Amino acid sequence: MSPNSLPETVTVTIDGTPGEAWAGQSVTAVLVAAGIWPLRRNPVNGQLRGPFCGMGVCLECEVTINGRPGSRSCTAHVAEGMDIRTHTEPLPTAAHG
């Protein structure tokens, strides 16, 4: 089947910055398309991590979606007004000690 038209777009906010995505895309797809690869820090060693398996198994793609932490971005789909927060800030020192 050939494309009928481009999909409708929705506005989502990534770490406070608004941008456009196709309605129905996965949240990881929107992040990757925006060039945002690191999504969080590993809580044990502080290394940056990004989506890996894409099927809900590795849990490396967890972000906060609409205030709900620990959301798997690979199995979530964008909707109008969605607020997406990554967690790539440095870990607090206490986490290492």
Next chain:
Amino acid sequence: MAESEADVAVIGGGPAGLHAALVLARGGLSVVLLDESDTLGGQYYKRRTDQLTAAFGDFRPRGTELIHRVRAAGVVVRTGTLVWGAEDAGRTLFTSDVRTGALGRITTRATLAATGAYERSLPFPGWTLPGVVTPGFALHLATMDRVPVGQRVVLAGTGPFLLPVACALLEVGARIEALVELNHPYRPSTSAIGGALRQPARLAEAARYLLTLARHGVGVEQGARVLAAHGDTQVTAVDIGQEDGGVRQLETDALCVGFGFRPSTELPRLLGCDTRADPTGTEQLPVVDADGATSVDGLYVAGDCAGIAGVHAAGVRGQLAAHAILRRLAPERAPVRLSGLRRRARALDRFAELADRLYPLPTTADIPDATQVCRCEGVSAGEIREAAATGWNDLHGTKAATRAGMGPCQGRECGHIVAALTGRNESWAECFAARMPIRPLPMAATVEGQDVP
């Protein structure tokens, strides 16, 4: 807790589960079909969301049609429902609603596990860098979301799956910097060709992919492998070890590495069914008869979780298991002639064995000590080897000593590697024990009556 009953529960809405549910419902049994995703189809018959289907068309029309038939046959479909535990030979299943965390209990007369497979990853230095992904992730992005995983992509590992992934990437405009296959499957020996010729449709499929790649000027480099990925905040370069011992470095935006698939066997193992080592010697498979019956009375398995054999074998095995369940629960119904299905199952199994021979796995012996094996807990190969070498640590002792396999993914990514690094007995594949909850669920969901945010 929500309680419900059904004659049969089918766990997993991929090709095996869909075909089985259809046969069972048409046979007059009440069937509940459970899947953790928000749509049916599994990984192969995965479907675009309605919005993207409207714009780009249906990615897997045959899957869509099969799903329509399953619903029309009266199967109770419960997507967004994960099965996190079971008891009583699978006749009691514990579920959780993926969105709300709400708990449920389903009572059945027989259960079919059609839980599919994971991609097999093998660790190498840099594999935890953002931008290093499984081929399945790249395929999902390209086909479901129409997003290339990078403008420049390196694909590596082993197995026929790398070919359709490369083609899907080309279709969404990515450039393939290299397609690196560990083995030499595309100049197979005459005996291998003999086996493949009995599955001309599969052979033609592979030929189509290779032709598409050739048309785009992409060659498959055989006998080569990724040695390391480099980058600061994400992958920017990849070292490729060539057959002649040379190493070349490529700049890239994304690296997709996969070594085939591993069966997802937690549920049958949790219920204590007999297991055997799979052909790779790294996994435990449920022991089944020709119809997918396990050693646990009333528990059946079908599809890739009974042994990796692909979509067509999954459909056939799902139907055979469903007929066996029908004979058990509704024996008064006229027997169905199954010789054609059985013949097809055997032929597809032989083809899967051929694939195992063409794409053998590399040894884990040369994984450098500094390489992280357990991504979640950040445990290196050296730490695992050291724990195993203390003289008293087996796989489970190594897990306790190092925390390898104890993170959020619960060893789904690293379990087979930790087992290989600690293995004493090459004839028996150990693996981490399956324990409840076999899928992650919110802690609050386990506390009766507590709201989950």
